[in-house]
Amino acid sequence: MERLRVGLIGTGFMGKTHALAWRNLRAVMGDGPEVLLETLCDQPADKAARLAEQFGFARATGDWRAMMADPGIDVVSITTPNNLHRDMALAAIAAGKHVWCEKPMALTLEQAQEMEAAARAKGVVTMVGYNYIHNPAFAHAVRLVNEGAIGRIVHFRGWVDEDYQADGELAWTWRARLADAGLGALGDMGCHLVSMTLALCGPVASLVADMQTVHDTRPLPDGSGRAPVENEDTATALLRFANGAHGSISTSRTAWGRKNKLAWEVHGTKGMIAFDQERLNELQLFVNEGPKATQGFRTILTGPEHPPYGQFVPAAGHQLGFNDLKIIEAAAFTRAIADGSRPHPDFTAALDFETLIHAIATSAREGRRVEL
């Protein structure tokens, strides 16, 4: 593979992030294919045209089906609202394109399963946008766990909170409707935490969960009254991992003051590692080594010793940002395309994340332990 012709659908938060990742992949990483920004798709078409010019795409379209049919596109990024993922991904797969899709994969588990099966059948390379697991600090944590630095994993706790729905008088949007958004906090944020949890602790065997809607209704934007919020504002689950460890994860989109509080701690028989995405360039490590009088949690600042940090800045402590993580993710995706391997997480792995968040919702709704 010498060059990769990219089509991107969506120009919002994640659309811009994908555009920047594609733009910078080779400039930052110094290897990999030549990336050609071919087509940017959004509606209306003039918006797509304006942003194509801004982001550096060769052309724009308002017709995503046309883009999927374009033989001049090798790979598509899908960053549209969740309820569009399935159709777009299936069309891209059918056209033999590699697919980089934002999380969550789809509205329902059935849709995600359908997408996964289609991709596997067609043999295209897929990836889902779990950018936080590409943080060099996180990769270092996984490495430490795998090397046994904290011994056998025995316990885990994780949280992921934001406050974008904390204000009860915020207007009702599609995010509040099951048919449009699917899950609430679990789909928006919980799946990110799940992607980290599984990488650190391995698969979950069973769980029990609970969830709540903090603000039952929200005012309609047109002032015509209030409409119900149909999905969860918070969810919490007790996990039993296949390896015998226990754990818990929790998410809230109504947590005032939290902006990206994706935090966790993994307990081992020899030590502990803790992390907080709001300080994404730091890792906390405690190891039961050396004299007790000088033991303590150490704050590791990410640096060139945590690849590929050094591709961005050659000096430790200078800090990566949110958009940088997406470049690392793009690199993992394109490497997999180049060598025919499976990137992490492809649709198959991401389906495990979806399965877990839907199991949480099922357990919460039905009030029973769910086996996985």
Next chain:
Amino acid sequence: MERLRVGLIGTGFMGKTHALAWRNLRAVMGDGPEVLLETLCDQPADKAARLAEQFGFARATGDWRAMMADPGIDVVSITTPNNLHRDMALAAIAAGKHVWCEKPMALTLEQAQEMEAAARAKGVVTMVGYNYIHNPAFAHAVRLVNEGAIGRIVHFRGWVDEDYQADGELAWTWRARLADAGLGALGDMGCHLVSMTLALCGPVASLVADMQTVHDTRPLPDGSGRAPVENEDTATALLRFANGAHGSISTSRTAWGRKNKLAWEVHGTKGMIAFDQERLNELQLFVNEGPKATQGFRTILTGPEHPPYGQFVPAAGHQLGFNDLKIIEAAAFTRAIADGSRPHPDFTAALDFETLIHAIATSAREGRRVEL
């Protein structure tokens, strides 16, 4: 009440803390009864004698039943291992003495209920040693919640972790045997978290829980093999509060690096408060007020504005310590004795804490939701 004649049973960690609290109560607080340190009880008797001299007690004994029968004692502090609390408390109550008992109240819920009933029947004043809720920072948090500073409470999370059982090769002790210790992490630490949780969020309506024993066996101290660990190293519960809020609490005694990580966050519709006992003089407060550009969690350092901090030091930020909290607790107890009111938590309130931790254990053992 002009003076209070004190008997203290136990001279370990909590025994010394009670002795210091009694010694300093009046000197620090400047009011309340004259406290007379009458009798210190421990075994063997020469140890009691030595420590009576050190702590400033007038006399010592190795016979706690004799102390209970002594008409020259008004109030007793019970700081012995958990399996002795019941008999000692019942004897003290029967003798008409006021009782300050360390937590947890007893090995089993039935014992705690028996103690509570006896105290109520006899009309003595009782208190259980939940020192952390007497922290001025915590009292301020409760005040903020009650004043509505963060709105309606909608979610809660709490943890309490230490690492005193994290080392799997630590020798087996009575702490690992149900018959001697009752609950594990829940009884040692979990009940502290419960005391805070209920003060912030009100009563729990129902819960589901899970628990695990991280180290199944431990080496016997005499080298003769290994013995089983019969109680939980970790426990986690999903709570539904009577007011409709959800929450979760978790505890581990095998959490490397955690020394007294009793931490929680309470989410309201207008803000959030967070706390960490490892920084016991700090409170984190976020309120959705003022321009977004200057919002943020503020770190409040405890000071004279948070009574009775000023009784210890007249300047903010100079910090209280663990033993200081016990003096505040003693003040609450003696004020209640003086005015015939109920201190918090007396045996009746503490029974709610016990009920909750035993409900967690029951839910975990039986795999079902427990209503309270």
Next chain:
Amino acid sequence: MERLRVGLIGTGFMGKTHALAWRNLRAVMGDGPEVLLETLCDQPADKAARLAEQFGFARATGDWRAMMADPGIDVVSITTPNNLHRDMALAAIAAGKHVWCEKPMALTLEQAQEMEAAARAKGVVTMVGYNYIHNPAFAHAVRLVNEGAIGRIVHFRGWVDEDYQADGELAWTWRARLADAGLGALGDMGCHLVSMTLALCGPVASLVADMQTVHDTRPLPDGSGRAPVENEDTATALLRFANGAHGSISTSRTAWGRKNKLAWEVHGTKGMIAFDQERLNELQLFVNEGPKATQGFRTILTGPEHPPYGQFVPAAGHQLGFNDLKIIEAAAFTRAIADGSRPHPDFTAALDFETLIHAIATSAREGRRVEL
């Protein structure tokens, strides 16, 4: 100005950062000129060619004088070692090109003055690479100060530390020679702190300073012995600002564990603001407002309320990185080119920074107060 044709000299740490900034300026900001990456210059030429391809430049050269003479270049970025800045900047200015030069401006104050005079005479737009002052968190701090949020400024403290020269057995390099590097820690890092100090507190009237070389000699890389370190490892100055406030600044390149500890606190008559570049997305603010019991330093997480953060990510707390700051800097530079205004800091403003760090060195060497 509809388009800007860029030449970049240097491909190291700062070279790559400039290349990425130019690449992303329009894609991120959504306005401003079309940026054309014309020529990348470095030696040897094949390295320049390889990196031109990686960074996306149209061509490469090993001959910087040729690039300066190229009428197809509008603006040059100079990111070479300090001892080359003067000649390159003068050549660019002579050719009528706008110049973006990395800090410090030059080896000596005389060189910097020469550069500033030339730029002024020629009327080109210049800018010096003080990226940290373009951090939205810093801009917010300056805004708060200017709005009087913390009252009249009365005191200041700042530090900037790294550990890249902390190891005494690290090999000797050109950085240790006055003739090649000019100042040591002051030139590498101190000037960054100065750029922030002056923005917060205004001009310095006079100062006294001290400096030291921690490691007097270093081993030569060829094993032939040791060579002297001729410039300072640390420097500290007592400042008197023109407005009457006092302050101090300090820098060390031998501070183990510090990776980018560019931190300061500015004291006002109504409050305080503090900042630490190692947590570049956070600002600490204390204001003497509201009840004492809830006062405290608040941690403000940068977000869309702190422009142009929202150009990178629309959600607060998602974090900018080091390279993002350079894009904001590029935007300031190109806006100035477009509207003919002076960006901050241009050569004239940056000369003030240079003047200050050289005054510190002079005061330290001569042991006397230096008026500015």
Next chain:
Amino acid sequence: MERLRVGLIGTGFMGKTHALAWRNLRAVMGDGPEVLLETLCDQPADKAARLAEQFGFARATGDWRAMMADPGIDVVSITTPNNLHRDMALAAIAAGKHVWCEKPMALTLEQAQEMEAAARAKGVVTMVGYNYIHNPAFAHAVRLVNEGAIGRIVHFRGWVDEDYQADGELAWTWRARLADAGLGALGDMGCHLVSMTLALCGPVASLVADMQTVHDTRPLPDGSGRAPVENEDTATALLRFANGAHGSISTSRTAWGRKNKLAWEVHGTKGMIAFDQERLNELQLFVNEGPKATQGFRTILTGPEHPPYGQFVPAAGHQLGFNDLKIIEAAAFTRAIADGSRPHPDFTAALDFETLIHAIATSAREGRRVEL
């Protein structure tokens, strides 16, 4: 020495702290002399009587000279305003009593010298109230430095800030008059920082300094106008240590939000230690050891491994408070009385601290380097 009969002068902030320290010394430490609280002195006498009863002193007086003449007193604590220290200490020394005097020793250096000479001539044991250096965390830091854990000391920075004079409209008090208070921030807080600085880095050879008065005048309490503030609100000094290291220290009593910000960092050739009194149970340690990828500052929580912490609480992380440090200080004093050794800091050592803060004031006033 089997028992120690104590007289205490003063019942304010420090008076109560001394009373509590004497009360608890033996109960906490478990060894040392029996402490008899004989006489409490303050004016008016009825206040002394009331507080004697509260603190547990056998009797009270309003006449400090009478107390000094009392042969039934072995040791006196002096906690009165600074302008009374000299006369009281000299009287106590003349009467052959051991003296524990609060800092600063006196209003002027001459007074301090007189006190030191008198004590030395009489051969009594003396101590000055530098409680912060008795913090187990600080003792551990000194131990680490002395053991070479961070190599040779090369740099130091320290600050000590509070905000008790930050409000410019706070009423004028005796603290603002040279004749009553002597130095300002230097005497109140700067000397504490000096006590730590010298313990970590050894003696200072010379210094240059600057100081300022932030609020020139303050309103008189009777509303009759404003009176001048005669001493410094802030002071900062550049230090050269005898061992060749450089450093700086700074203090402000007008630093909004700081409550007890006594913080420092000591830089060595192998690592760094940092400390902040507002988190007095934590020590930050960086050592250049092990793989770079896991290096970082570690937060050491004080525990039983840092004696005499274990005398207060047997479990790490449970936290000492401000008043606890005074008990450790009392233990050092009484041990020295018992074995005839010199405690640290006695009047001779504390005179070094006084000398240093007065040298700072001299350098600032006269605008010249001061050799020590």
